[in-house]
Amino acid sequence: MNYTEELARFIVHASFEGFPREVIEVAKKCLLDWIGVALGAVEDPGVRILKNAVLELGRKKQASIMGYGSRTTIVHAALVNGMMAHTLDYDDAHSVARTHPSAPLIPALLAVAEHGNLSGRDLIVSFIVGCEATLRIGYGLGRAYYEKGWHSTSILGRFGAAAGVSRLLGLGEKETAVALGLAATQAGGLREVFGTMGKPFHAGKAAMDGLLAALLAQKGFSAPTDILSPESGFGRVFSSEYDPHRIVRGLGTEYPTAGIHFKAYAACLLVHPVIDAFIALRREHQLEADSVEEIDIRVAPLNLQVTDNPEPEDGMEAKFSLHMAAVLALMYGGAPDSLFTDAMVKRPAVKAMMKRVKAFPDSSLAETEAKAKVVLKDGRDYSIHVATPKGDPGNPLTFDEVAVKAKGLVKGALPNETVDRIVGMVKNLEELDNVAKLVKLCSADKKRGKPLPKAVG
Numbered sequence: 313m314n315y316t317e318e319l320a321r322f323i324v325h326a327s328f329e330g331f332p333r334e335v336i337e338v339a340k341k342c343l344l345d346w347i348g349v350a351l352g353a354v355e356d357p358g359v360r361i362l363k364n365a366v367l368e369l370g371r372k373k374q375a376s377i378m379g380y381g382s383r384t385t386i387v388h389a390a391l392v393n394g395m396m397a398h399t400l401d402y403d404d405a406h407s408v409a410r411t412h413p414s415a416p417l418i419p420a421l422l423a424v425a426e427h428g429n430l431s432g433r434d435l436i437v438s439f440i441v442g443c444e445a446t447l448r449i450g451y452g453l454g455r456a457y458y459e460k461g462w463h464s465t466s467i468l469g470r471f472g473a474a475a476g477v478s479r480l481l482g483l484g485e486k487e488t489a490v491a492l493g494l495a496a497t498q499a500g501g502l503r504e505v506f507g508t509m510g511k512p513f514h515a516g517k518a519a520m521d522g523l524l525a526a527l528l529a530q531k532g533f534s535a536p537t538d539i540l541s542p543e544s545g546f547g548r549v550f551s552s553e554y555d556p557h558r559i560v561r562g563l564g565t566e567y568p569t570a571g572i573h574f575k576a577y578a579a580c581l582l583v584h585p586v587i588d589a590f591i592a593l594r595r596e597h598q599l600e601a602d603s604v605e606e607i608d609i610r611v612a613p614l615n616l617q618v619t620d621n622p623e624p625e626d627g628m629e630a631k632f633s634l635h636m637a638a639v640l641a642l643m644y645g646g647a648p649d650s651l652f653t654d655a656m657v658k659r660p661a662v663k664a665m666m667k668r669v670k671a672f673p674d675s676s677l678a679e680t681e682a683k684a685k686v687v688l689k690d691g692r693d694y695s696i697h698v699a700t701p702k703g704d705p706g707n708p709l710t711f712d713e714v715a716v717k718a719k720g721l722v723k724g725a726l727p728n729e730t731v732d733r734i735v736g737m738v739k740n741l742e743e744l745d746n747v748a749k750l751v752k753l754c755s756a757d758k759k760r761g762k763p764l765p766k767a768v769g
Contacts, residue, residue: 315540315556319448320488322563323441323475328433328742331440335567336742339439341714342414344738345404345574346397347378347754348718350419351725352649353399354379358509362516363392375423376755379725386423390473390523393419395516398465400649401631402578402721406571407680407704409450409468410458413572416469416518417442417476423523424480425747432737432744434480440569442476445492447568448560452540454553458503459614462550466501466514473522474529481530486537493535494525496546506580506618507629574709576702576717578649579630582615583637584701585682590641593686597694601643601661606668608685609638613673615682622666627653635669636662638684649721680704711739726754 353359363377366388375389397403398415405412425435446468458464474495478488498521501514539546540556547554577587586609619634630636630652639662640647685695700706715735722731734753
């Protein structure tokens with residue numbers, strides 16, 4: 313079997329009518345969530361740096377940079393919008409494939425759909441086939457490559473963008489296979505950059521590279537059309553447990569896209585069970601920070617490996633600190649983006665509380681689980697076990713809850729009536745005749761000549 317051609321065949325021939333309604337609704341939630349997290353990061357310093365650099369490079373006005381009223385080439389728009397969507401680390405994720413599928417996929421699709429005046433139905437179909445490619449190749453690679461230090465969103469995102477854009481451009485099976493081959497040869501990205509601007513840059517670069525791969529394939533560029541085979545350099549280079557059978561198993565009948573997790577908190581997905589645990593302990597026992605003597609946390613080994621940072625240096629690093637996640641949830645009853653600031657990291661009370669946190673790996677726990685215990689100064693103690701965090705497919709956010717999240721992220725950045733129109737347009741996306749109308753609503757007034765004001769997380 314040529315696994316690349318099999319996947320390409322699905323990408324080319326899948327139809328809107330053939331998708332389960334549940335998967336179509338997940339696609340809509342992904343788009344609305346993406347809009348919220350992207351516009352919520354419009355004032356981020358890293359986004360501004362990249363946006364300014366791009367505007368110097370890409371003068372051709374083909375597609376919009378979200379929230380700025382600026383236009384550039386489709387590849388450069390995808391680059392900036394992709395970084396913007398992953399900057400808050402608040403975007404959707406998939407715990408099995410260990411990736412953020414929408415952050416690199418949607419910006420590539422929006423750029424092409426806006427430039428080509430394509431429909432909402434086109435966008436839904438291209439998103440689903442792109443997301444399936446992302447997640448299924450993640451299944452094929454297994455977990456060893458991530459644990460070795462590769463960043464899955466960076467690697468898998470290129471495939472998703474290449475697949476989705478290939479569908480939008482109407483490429484045939486051979487050209488789509490070439491696009492996947494070009495995505496593979498550009499794949500890369502290290503977990504070492506987590507907690508810096510380098511991590512969201514990965515999502516932007518994946519969007520840009522996947523889009524470019526499809527554009528080149530459209531114009532006759534050559535690349536291997538069997539890049540996903542067991543003997544390919546891609547599989548051998550990245551993973552010792554590569555199994556391409558997982559990529560095509562149930563293709564077209566089973567949809568990993570239905571298993572996307574929508575983040576309820578603005579931090580690394582691996583700390584969400586811990587956040588849920590301490591929100592619950594705080595609420596159920598009316599805990600006050602001053603009464604806490606010790607905090608004990610037990611999580612899966614990988615969760616601790618990625619987030620074992622008891623002394624984050626800034627707000628960005630704090631999103632990857634299990635210790636900070638626990639303290640914010642316990643002290644403030646939540647973990648919105650507005651709490652992950654440089655000032656919060658330096659707050660004496662927060663630093664003192666973090667010293668009381670002890671975290672341990674527990675191989676009996678899944679990555680969606682956490683066990684937490686609080687010992688009070690008067691000797692009392694309370695424990696909890698979280699099996700499925702809020703936002704997980706087993707404990708999902710509804711469309712309306714995603715809408716509340718998105719509205720909170722763009723509060724003050726767009727008029728309420730505009731936000732309501734965006735939500736309504738996404739809810740009925742299959743009826744939208746031109747995606748450019750949606751993109752325009754998400755952009756700043758060009759006459760102002762300035763970006764949207766800072767959003768509150």
